[in-house]
Amino acid sequence: DAKTTQPPSMDCAEGRAANLPCNHSTISGNEYVYWYRQIHSQGPQYIIHGLKNNETNEMASLIITEDRKSSTLILPHATLRDTAVYYCIVRSSSGSARQLTFGSGTQLTVLP
Amino acid sequence: GAVVSQHPSRVICKSGTSVKIECRSLDFQATTMFWYRQFPKQSLMLMATSNEGSKATYEQGVEKDKFLINHASLTLSTLTVTSAHPEDSSFYICSARDLQGISGANVLTFGAGSRLTVL
Numbered sequence: 001d002a003k004t005t006q007p008p009s010m011d012c013a014e015g016r017a018a019n020l021p022c023n024h025s026t027i028s029g030n031e032y033v034y035w036y037r038q039i040h041s042q043g044p045q046y047i048i049h050g051l052k053n054n055e056t057n058e059m060a061s062l063i064i065t066e067d068r069k070s071s072t073l074i075l076p077h078a079t080l081r082d083t084a085v086y087y088c089i090v091r092s093s094s095g096s097a098r099q100l101t102f103g104s105g106t107q108l109t110v111l112p
Numbered sequence: 113g114a115v116v117s118q119h120p121s122r123v124i125c126k127s128g129t130s131v132k133i134e135c136r137s138l139d140f141q142a143t144t145m146f147w148y149r150q151f152p153k154q155s156l157m158l159m160a161t162s163n164e165g166s167k168a169t170y171e172q173g174v175e176k177d178k179f180l181i182n183h184a185s186l187t188l189s190t191l192t193v194t195s196a197h198p199e200d201s202s203f204y205i206c207s208a209r210d211l212q213g214i215s216g217a218n219v220l221t222f223g224a225g226s227r228l229t230v231l
Contacts (some may be wrong), residue, residue: 003179032218034219044205044207044222046219061189092218099220100207102148105145
């Protein structure tokens with residue numbers, strides 16, 4: 001699985017958009033970009049994933065650059081409950097279950 | 113959506129005793145479950161892969177005789193920390209994949225975690 005690089009921490013004002021970057025310059029053609037988050041003292045939560053195209057769901061949007069070497073997770077209207085560590089993970093998709101390897105992630109703090 | 117339940121959420125035990133943590137997939141079957149450990153201010157580290165009906169696969173450096181894993185059914189995996197010591201105090205998290213879930217995606221669902229404190 002390709003390595004990812006994320007800033008260790010970011011702040012965002014409540015109600016504003018939070019844009020979390022992730023670099024994955026060694027991503028290969030069959031690898032997806034996954035985002036999870038972990039609120040303090042809880043298990044990680046899946047947010048969104050994508051291969052090439054931008055994706056949007058009820059939680060967030062994922063913007064992947066055309067060369068796929070980086071991506072940005074966007075929380076359109078951050079709330080205090082979005083304060084968490086956000087993990088960007090690159091891996092291939094397969095028919096069987098495979099473990100996820102977590103890096104250090106980005107600690108997002110949403111400020112009132 | 114897929115739900116993974118862990119029990120207990122918190123446990124305190126004395127040094128030398130054993131503690132069992134249960135991980136259940138509530139609305140799907142999971143032939144494979146993963147056990148992670150997380151120390152304060154650190155990221156999750158995979159401990160072992162639990163396989164239904166067969167032996168677990170342990171990551172390098174994880175003692176299989178100390179961390180016993182049993183995956184006796186398609187919805188239940190247990191992690192037993194034997195002869196616990198204070199250095200085993202940690203946050204233990206299990207996860208599983210609903211193969212009938214999000215199409216084409218390798219999405220894992222995580223339990224809420226179990227915080228173990230060994231006195």
